[in-house]
Amino acid sequence: MVIEERELGDAELGTLLDAAYAELVARYGPQGRSQVKPGARYLVAVVDGGAVGCGAVQDADALTGELKRMYVAPAHRGRGIATALLGALEELALAMGHQRLRLATGLRQPEAIALYERCAYVLTEPYGSYVGAPLMRCYAKAL
Structure with missing residues (x-):
């Protein structure tokens, strides 16, 4: 597997x-x-020459990045791709100058919640449009 910026x-x-x-x-x-x-x-x-997963980091503020669009194609799940991709996104966030990474996911994505908790993300207060959204859960991690 190769992880590259696009x-x-x-x-x-x-x-x-x-x-x-x-x-x-x-x-x-x-x-x-x-x-x-x-x-x-x-x-x-990228696995065997084809793109199988993605994710993005965007600026939330000067010290905080926000993880967006974390996704692995269903046929490639359960192989450690999401964990490797998340690690690379954390490195990218650090290179962008962020000291913290936050994200939002939902109760209907238990596999995402398990990934983030396994990778030391902690439940935090909702932010932005996620405040008052009962199905959403927000997480953060110091990098």
């Missing part, structure tokens, strides 16, 4: 993002599509 216009990244959006909408309805800010940086996990 630009938003990349075709394989676009396919992964479309699949991620479709899964979010299937689990939560149209409100599952939160926005990614311009300037977010994307990483793609």
Whole structure:
């Protein structure tokens, strides 16, 4: 597996993002599509020459990055790709100058919750549009 940075216009990244959006909408309805800010940086996990997973880091504030669009194609889950991708995203966040990484996920994504908790993310107060959203859970980790 190789993890590499890709630009938003990349075709394989676009396919992964479309699949991620479709899964979010299937689990939560149209409100599952939160926005990614311009300037977010994307990483793609490549296995046997094909893109199988992605994630992004965007600025939340000067010291905090926000994890977005963490996704691994269903056929490639359970192989450690998400864990490796998350580690690479944490390294990217550090390189961007962040001391902390935050994220939001939902109760209908128990596999994501398990990943983040296994990787030392701690439950934190909801932020932004997630305040008052009963299905959402917010996590953070000092890097």
